[in-house]
Amino acid sequence: xxxxxxxxxxxxxxxxxxxxxxxxxxxxxxxxxxxxxxxxxxxxxxxxxxxxxxxxxxxxxxxxxxxxxxxxxxxxxxxxxxxxxxxxxxxxxxxxxxxxxxxxxxxxxxxxxxxxxxxxxxxxxxxxxxxxxxxxxxxxxxxxxxxxxxxxxxxxxxxxxxxxxxxxxxxxxxxxxxxxxxxxxxxxxxx
Numbered sequence: 001x002x003x004x005x006x007x008x009x010x011x012x013x014x015x016x017x018x019x020x021x022x023x024x025x026x027x028x029x030x031x032x033x034x035x036x037x038x039x040x041x042x043x044x045x046x047x048x049x050x051x052x053x054x055x056x057x058x059x060x061x062x063x064x065x066x067x068x069x070x071x072x073x074x075x076x077x078x079x080x081x082x083x084x085x086x087x088x089x090x091x092x093x094x095x096x097x098x099x100x101x102x103x104x105x106x107x108x109x110x111x112x113x114x115x116x117x118x119x120x121x122x123x124x125x126x127x128x129x130x131x132x133x134x135x136x137x138x139x140x141x142x143x144x145x146x147x148x149x150x151x152x153x154x155x156x157x158x159x160x161x162x163x164x165x166x167x168x169x170x171x172x173x174x175x176x177x178x179x180x181x182x183x184x185x186x187x188x189x190x191x
Contacts, residue, residue: 003101006071006072006073006104007106008067008071008072008073010067010068010069011066011067011068012066012067012072012106013052013064013065013066013067013106013107013108013113014063014064014065014066014067014072014104014105014106014107015062015063015064015103015104015105015107015116015119015120016061016062016063016064016065016072016076016102016103016104017060017061017062017063017102017103017105018060018061018076018080018098018099018102018103019059019060019061019098019099020059020060020097020098020099021095021096021097021098021099022099023059023060023099024059025058025059026056026058026059026060026061026083026087026097026098027056027058027138028091031090032087032090033056033137033138035083035086035090036056036061036083037056037138037152039078039079039082039083039086040054040063040079040152041151041152042082043075043078043079043082044152046078047070047074047075047078048068048069048070049065049066049067049068049070049075050065050066050067050068050154050157051063051064051065051140051152051153051154052064052065052066052113052117052140052153052154052157052158053116053117053120053121053139053140053141053153053158054120054139054140054152054153055120055121055123055124055136055138055139055140055141056138056139057123057124057127057129057138062119062120062123063120064107064113064116064117064120072104076102076104080097080098080102083097084096084097084098110161114161114171117158117172118171118172118174120139120140121133121139121140121141121144121172122172123139124136124139132173133145133172133173134146140152140153140155141172143155144158144159144165144168144169144172145165145169147165
């Protein structure tokens with residue numbers, strides 16, 4: 001049976017999630033995280049896209065990407081295959097690094113866009129890895145809060161919908177759980 005084609009059009013925005021094969025770790029040391037971010041940056045140059053948020057957890061990755069003129073599959077194939085080659089070489093492994101096909105939930109409303117961003121940045125807090133999202137090193141949230149210009153995350157473009165940075169921080173760090181966040185969590189659990 002053929003796989004269902006992914007929805008794509010120029011400017012399509014996605015919540016991407018990809019997980020380690022058999023839920024195993026994708027990142028075993030700090031260098032692995034750094035290499036993944038470098039690959040993400042290099043891919044952004046090769047197949048331009050907007051990156052609104054990311055969070056690299058031990059065994060999975062969340063990305064919030066808006067495509068420009070390349071299909072999301074080209075972008076993710078470049079990222080995942082390049083990282084897989086690195087990971088297998090570095091850790092003397094063979095076989096699949098990632099568990100199947102990446103999950104790509106299309107984002108078609110501003111509300112879902114904001115909730116996805118909050119969900120991704122809150123992931124390390126929910127996993128009890130840190131108390132505050134800005135304390136997690138392998139997330140784009142410090143780029144927003146500390147105004148770090150890393151040329152990877154399109155902070156300025158994403159923040160256009162907020163009156164100021166403080167409003168964005170309040171929205172992200174609000175302790176209330178919203179219905180859509182629970183729906184996002186259910187989708188991730190099914191994957």
